[in-house]
Amino acid sequence: MKLTIIGQGYVGLTISLFAAEKFDVIGFDTNAKIVEQLNRGISHIEGVPSASIATLISKGTYRASTDESDISNSDVVVIAVPTPLTVDRKPDLSYIESACKIIGENLRSPALIINESTSYPGTLRNFIKPTVEMFSGTRIEHMYAISPERVDPGRIDFNQKNTPRLYSGLTPDATSKTRDFYSTFCDELIEVSSPEVAEAAKLFENTFRQVNIALVNEFAQITHALGISVHETIDAAATKPYGFMKFNPSAGVGGHCIPVDPTYLAEISEQNNVPATFIRRANEVNREMSEYIVKRVESDNSGGLSGKNVLVVGVAYKANVADTRETAAELVIEHLRARGASVTWHDELVSEWKNEFSSPLEGADITVVLTKHEVDSQAKILTSAPYVFDTTGTISGAHSL
Numbered sequence: 457m458k459l460t461i462i463g464q465g466y467v468g469l470t471i472s473l474f475a476a477e478k479f480d481v482i483g484f485d486t487n488a489k490i491v492e493q494l495n496r497g498i499s500h501i502e503g504v505p506s507a508s509i510a511t512l513i514s515k516g517t518y519r520a521s522t523d524e525s526d527i528s529n530s531d532v533v534v535i536a537v538p539t540p541l542t543v544d545r546k547p548d549l550s551y552i553e554s555a556c557k558i559i560g561e562n563l564r565s566p567a568l569i570i571n572e573s574t575s576y577p578g579t580l581r582n583f584i585k586p587t588v589e590m591f592s593g594t595r596i597e598h599m600y601a602i603s604p605e606r607v608d609p610g611r612i613d614f615n616q617k618n619t620p621r622l623y624s625g626l627t628p629d630a631t632s633k634t635r636d637f638y639s640t641f642c643d644e645l646i647e648v649s650s651p652e653v654a655e656a657a658k659l660f661e662n663t664f665r666q667v668n669i670a671l672v673n674e675f676a677q678i679t680h681a682l683g684i685s686v687h688e689t690i691d692a693a694a695t696k697p698y699g700f701m702k703f704n705p706s707a708g709v710g711g712h713c714i715p716v717d718p719t720y721l722a723e724i725s726e727q728n729n730v731p732a733t734f735i736r737r738a739n740e741v742n743r744e745m746s747e748y749i750v751k752r753v754e755s756d757n758s759g760g761l762s763g764k765n766v767l768v769v770g771v772a773y774k775a776n777v778a779d780t781r782e783t784a785a786e787l788v789i790e791h792l793r794a795r796g797a798s799v800t801w802h803d804e805l806v807s808e809w810k811n812e813f814s815s816p817l818e819g820a821d822i823t824v825v826l827t828k829h830e831v832d833s834q835a836k837i838l839t840s841a842p843y844v845f846d847t848t849g850t851i852s853g854a855h856s857l
C-alpha cells in the first residue's frame with residue numbers, strides 16, 4: 457500500500473514514521489528546505505529522532521517530496537496541514553484548501569483521503585470533499601474520513617500507538633478502511649457515528665482545556681486580591697478525590713491548538729446562531745493574563761518599568777519544547793515594552809525568535825519567568841535580577857502569581 461502524508465510538521469512527520477514501519481510513505485510538504493533536510497535524515501521536529509528518519513530512508517519505506525506528481529498513485533492520503541487563525545482571528549482553511557487542490561489535481565485513482573488537521577464540524581463533508589472534487593475534474597470517487605490528531609508535543613508517555621484515536625468516514629466503506637489503516641499502528645480505535653462527531657470532539661477537548669485554564673487564571677487574580685496563595689489553594693482543592701481536575705495558572709495559553717481551536721468551535725457555533733460567549737470570554741481571559749502579569753510586576757516595582765532592563769525567561773509556549781507558536785511571551789513583551797522597559801529574553805531551547813536572540817541569564821533589573829524548562833537552573837534564574845517574578849509556580853523564593 458502506498459501512503460502520502462501531506463504536511464511534514466509535528467503531526468504529519470510523526471505519523472509518517474509510525475506508518476513507514478508498515479507502508480511505503482511519501483512525506484509531501486511544500487517547504488523545500490524541510491523536504492531536503494528530511495531526505496538527508498535530519499529531523500526538524502522535537503520528539504522525532506533524526507536516526508529514525510535515516511533508518512526508514514535507508515530501508516526505502518520513507519521519502520520526503522515537494523513533487524505533487526509523487527502522490528498520483530497513493531492508496532491513502534492523510535492531510536496534516538496547519539489550521540491557524542487569520543490576522544483577524546478567524547479560522548483559516550487556506551492550507552486545507554491548497555492540500556485539497558494538490559490531491560484533486562494529482563490523484564489518478566480512487567483513494568482513501570483522511571483528514572487529521574483540526575477544524576470545525578462539517579469540514580470533511582462540506583469543504584474537503586467538494587474542494588477535492590472541484591479540482592479533480594475527472595470525477596474520481598474517493599473515500600473520505602476524519603481521524604483528529606491528539607499528539608501532545610514533548611510528551612513521551614502517550615504517543616501515536618497508545619493514544620486512543622477517534623475516527624469516522626463519510627461512508628461505511630471509508631470508515632472500515634480507516635479502521636484497517638490505523639489499526640496497523642494504533643492500539644485503540646474508537647469509531648463514532650459521523651465525521652462531525654469526531655471533528656466536534658477534537659474541538660471540545662481543546663476548548664475544555666482553554667476554559668479551565670481561563671478559570672484558574674481568573675482564580676489566580678481573585679486569590680491574589682484576597683492575599684492567599686493560588687497554588688496552595690489549588691493543591692488543597694485537588695485533594696478532593698473526585699469531581700475536580702487540577703489546572704495551573706500561567707501567563708496565558710500557547711501552542712497552535714489551545715489558543716486556536718476554541719475559535720473554530722465558536723465560529724461554527726455563531727454560524728448556527730448559538731452565541732459562544734463562554735468560549736470567547738475564556739480566550740479573552742487567557743490573552744488578558746499577559747497584561748495582568750505586567751501590571752503585577754509594575755506595581756511591585758514602585759518606580760515603574762520605564763528604562764528598566766527586563767529579562768523574560770522562556771519564550772517557548774510550554775516547558776521542554778522549543779515551539780514558540782502563539783506563545784504568551786509575545787503579548788507579555790509587548791506590554792512590557794509599551795511601558796518603556798528594555799526587554800531581552802532567555803530561552804535554553806530557543807536560540808532565535810522574531811529576529812531576536814536568546815540573551816544571557818544575568819544582569820537584569822527584573823526577571824519575569826514565563827516558561828521554565830527542566831534544563832533551566834533555578835539558582836541562576838534567582839540571581840539573574842534583584843526582582844524575579846515567576847508565573848510558573850515552580851521557583852521558590854521568587855515573587856509569584
Ligand SMILES: NC(=O)c1ccc[n+]([C@@H]2O[C@H](COP(=O)([O-])OP(=O)(O)OC[C@H]3O[C@@H](n4cnc5c(N)ncnc54)[C@H](O)[C@@H]3O)[C@@H](O)[C@H]2O)c1
Binds near residue numbers: 487539554573608712
Ligand atoms: N502540533 C500539535 O501538537 C497538534 C496536535 C493535534 C492536532 N494538530 C493539528 O494538526 C494540523 C497540523 O499541525 P502541525 O502542528 O503538524 O503543523 P506544522 O506547522 O508543524 O506542520 C504543517 C506542515 O504542513 C506544510 N504545509 C502547509 N501547507 C501545505 C500544503 N498545501 N501541502 C503540503 N504541505 C503543506 C508546512 O510546510 C508544514 O511543514 C493542524 O490542524 C493542527 O491544529 C496539531
